[in-house]
Amino acid sequence: MMKKWLKQTKNEKGLTLVELLAVVVILGIIAAIAVPSIGGIIENSKKDAAISNAQQVISAARLYAAGGGDTVGDDDGIVNASEISDYHETITDPWTKDEVETYTVTFEGTDLTPEISIEFTECNISEETAQTLSSKSRTEICGD
Structure with missing residues (x-):
């Protein structure tokens, strides 16, 4: 019985067309899920x-x-x-990799808290302090 089974399995080589199609479909589903997720991660890292x-x-x-x-x-x-x-080091725009040369820092109040206004390609930071930059979310600062 064992010899018969070994002889039969010895002749089977490769994948059938159905098995190959199943693998391709599964890989397509994984790619469809992964690509948008990676795009969001990249955009969030640019905002950060x-x-x-x-x-x-x-x-x-x-x-x-x-x-x-x-x-x-x-x-x-x-x-x-x-x-x-x-x-400071050269400030570059995360979206274009160009150097950002125009920004202002305003010292206001009795404690002279610095507020920055700086524009990037897809993120306009306006009159934010170090504290608000740390406490607000990236969506609150840069938008969607």
Whole structure:
């Protein structure tokens, strides 16, 4: 009995067309589920990079202010990109990889809390503090 079964299975080689089609269909279903998920992950990481860049600029502005004595920025407390560019790495737009050279940090209030306004291709950060950048979600800051 065993010899007969071994002889029969020895002659069976490869996959049938139905088995092959089943594998292709399963792979197609997995790809249909995975591709949109990966796209969302990439978009979220770009938003996180934009927020991180804004936090980096705020930190640089604080360093600039710490060495600035009594006055910070112009009469309105506004610090432009050219004034603090030595205090941070190059800021790049996560969507285009271009350098972002235009942004402002405004020091307001009695405690001189810095607020940043910076525009990226798909994320406009306007008058956000380091605290709000940390506490708000990426959707609240950058939108959908």
